[in-house]
Amino acid sequence: MNLTKSIEKLFENYIPSPFAIAVILTGVTVVSALIFTHSESDGLYVLEVLSYWEKGLWNNSLLVFAYQMILILVLGHVLVLSKPFDRLISNLTTLIKSGETAVVALSISTVLMAFFNWGLGLIFGAIFARKIGEHCQTKNIPINYPLIGAAGYVGLMIWHGGISGSAPIKVSENNHLKSLMRGISDNNMLNQLPETIGFDLTVLSSSNLITYAVLLAVIPFTFWMLQRQKSPKNFQLDALTKPQKLTPIKSDIPKEIVGIDRSKTAAIVFGSLILIGFLYNYKAHILALQITPNALNLLMLGFGLLLHGNFHSFLEALKHAVKGSSGILIQFPLYFGIMGIMKDSGLILLISDAFIAISNQTTLPIFTFLSAGIVNVFVPSGGGQWAIQGPIIIEAAIQLDVPLEKVILALAYGDQLTNMLQPFWALPLLAITGLKAKQILPYSLIMMGIGSAIFILSLLIF
Numbered sequence: 425m426n427l428t429k430s431i432e433k434l435f436e437n438y439i440p441s442p443f444a445i446a447v448i449l450t451g452v453t454v455v456s457a458l459i460f461t462h463s464e465s466d467g468l469y470v471l472e473v474l475s476y477w478e479k480g481l482w483n484n485s486l487l488v489f490a491y492q493m494i495l496i497l498v499l500g501h502v503l504v505l506s507k508p509f510d511r512l513i514s515n516l517t518t519l520i521k522s523g524e525t526a527v528v529a530l531s532i533s534t535v536l537m538a539f540f541n542w543g544l545g546l547i548f549g550a551i552f553a554r555k556i557g558e559h560c561q562t563k564n565i566p567i568n569y570p571l572i573g574a575a576g577y578v579g580l581m582i583w584h585g586g587i588s589g590s591a592p593i594k595v596s597e598n599n600h601l602k603s604l605m606r607g608i609s610d611n612n613m614l615n616q617l618p619e620t621i622g623f624d625l626t627v628l629s630s631s632n633l634i635t636y637a638v639l640l641a642v643i644p645f646t647f648w649m650l651q652r653q654k655s656p657k658n659f660q661l662d663a664l665t666k667p668q669k670l671t672p673i674k675s676d677i678p679k680e681i682v683g684i685d686r687s688k689t690a691a692i693v694f695g696s697l698i699l700i701g702f703l704y705n706y707k708a709h710i711l712a713l714q715i716t717p718n719a720l721n722l723l724m725l726g727f728g729l730l731l732h733g734n735f736h737s738f739l740e741a742l743k744h745a746v747k748g749s750s751g752i753l754i755q756f757p758l759y760f761g762i763m764g765i766m767k768d769s770g771l772i773l774l775i776s777d778a779f780i781a782i783s784n785q786t787t788l789p790i791f792t793f794l795s796a797g798i799v800n801v802f803v804p805s806g807g808g809q810w811a812i813q814g815p816i817i818i819e820a821a822i823q824l825d826v827p828l829e830k831v832i833l834a835l836a837y838g839d840q841l842t843n844m845l846q847p848f849w850a851l852p853l854l855a856i857t858g859l860k861a862k863q864i865l866p867y868s869l870i871m872m873g874i875g876s877a878i879f880i881l882s883l884l885i886f
Contacts, residue, residue, distance in 0.1 A: 449758075450758055454477070456771060457766075457771050458473060460771060461770050461774070476764045476767075477761040481761040486756075486811060489811075490756035490757070496721060497542070497749050497752070499728055499745075500542065501741075501744070502728045502745045503541075504537075506728065506731035506733075507731070508731050509548070514555065517556055520556055523571075526565075527647035530575040532640065533552065534548065537579060538579025538586060539583070539585075539587065539636065541724070542579070542580065542586065545579035546852060546853065548579075549578070550856040553575065554857050557661050561661055568654040570867065572857075573857045577868060585636065585840065587627055588720060589626075589806065590806035590809075591836050592832060595620070595828075598619055599620075601618065601620075602619075604818070605815055608773065609822070618828070625829040635837075646874055692733075695729030695730040696730070702722045705719075755808060756805065762812055773819070776815070779795075779816060785824055789830050789883045793835070795813070796835045796836075800843065801845060801846050817834075834883055838879075841872055841876060842872065844868035844871050844875070845872055
């Protein structure tokens with residue numbers, strides 16, 4: 425455990441906030457552009473580089489992408505705060521009879537939820553872990569509570585290869601790849617890019633589903649073994665206040681408005697209309713396995729309203745959910761600014777050329793996986809990472825004739841894996857469970873090691 429303790433100390437004492445990391449990376453990118461690239465104009469190059477940054481910062485298509493990703497997190501969170509999900513979690517909790525049952529049930533359900541939506545999986549896992557802790561405390565069931573917390577977080581190790589994964593979901597949109605690579609690749613290479621890469625080649629491909637099935641079997645088994653080997657630890661939890669509890673509405677609001685906010689009929693009608701619109705607009709896309717961010721968010725919005733049963737409950741849940749998106753809300757534009765510098769200065773071509781120089785058709789997916797894992801430690805955002813690293817691996821894959829879907833999945837696997845090391849996305853879970861990062865880190869690192877072996881084998885076999 426010496427290595428684990430060293431990593432804990434590193435994160436506690438030396439790693440700055442994710443926002444500070446984004447600022448540092450911006451500075452590194454600016455300096456790198458000044459050193460390794462040059463301007464064809466006679467002006468001061470540093471000002472030109474800053475203009476590249478500003479241009480990327482407010483890139484319209486990337487800002488739309490950021491809002492889509494934020495909504496995926498927020499609406500997933502809203503869903504899990506609904507009463508039906510609360511009842512589901514409560515019913516599952518009553519089935520817990522031992523620590524082994526707890527970690528197996530929690531890890532399986534969290535992984536399943538995270539495959540559909542990463543925000544849903546994260547918050548579901550956090551609340552379920554807390555409920556299990558309270559249940560076991562009341563029933564005097566011996567458990568290792570930090571291990572329970574790690575089991576509730578493990579869904580973040582499989583999310584990017586799931587339906588809400590940033591890279592697979594964006595490449596399924598028409599012309600996204602060409603839009604991403606325009607200004608980087610020449611016209612000849614742009615013409616080689618497909619209009620879209622559907623989920624049938626990425627998330628729902630046989631290789632990804634087999635990999636996911638192996639993880640779904642191995643992860644719970646590993647938690648079961650750990651629970652059997654680890655001694656129970658004493659812990660004390662107070663009852664968790666339900667976030668979806670309705671708060672009084674101010675008396676100065678007209679009764680008609682209060683009636684609409686509390687009306688079950690209004691929520692059902694509006695939610696149903698949204699789902700009808702979803703089926704009308706996206707039926708063909710779903711059948712073709714092209715699940716876009718807009719389709720996913722529209723589906724969750726409709727179901728969110730139906731499950732909450734009224735606008736007031738939905739909005740109360742929304743208040744709690746929005747808090748969890750504050751970090752990525754401001755970080756996304758900074759990553760887009762980095763992307764702007766890398767694209768317009770030509771730095772991205774230099775990096776992709778270096779990447780190609782050390783790779784071949786076999787090793788490119790492995791190097792992509794490993795580099796994505798490293799980048800995720802410093803850029804803990806799948807969307808931000810795709811904006812920065814996506815063009816590099818696309819350029820390299822085309823030149824080395826590697827299937828694009830394979831390097832996209834390799835990036836997704838690497839990005840999601842090191843969430844078990846980078847505690848940024850664990851913050852909501854830590855707040856709900858009352859645990860600290862250093863308490864779950866020893867167990868999440870074990871999962872990271874197991875995941876590394878499975879993902880690398882998958883990339884080599886398929």
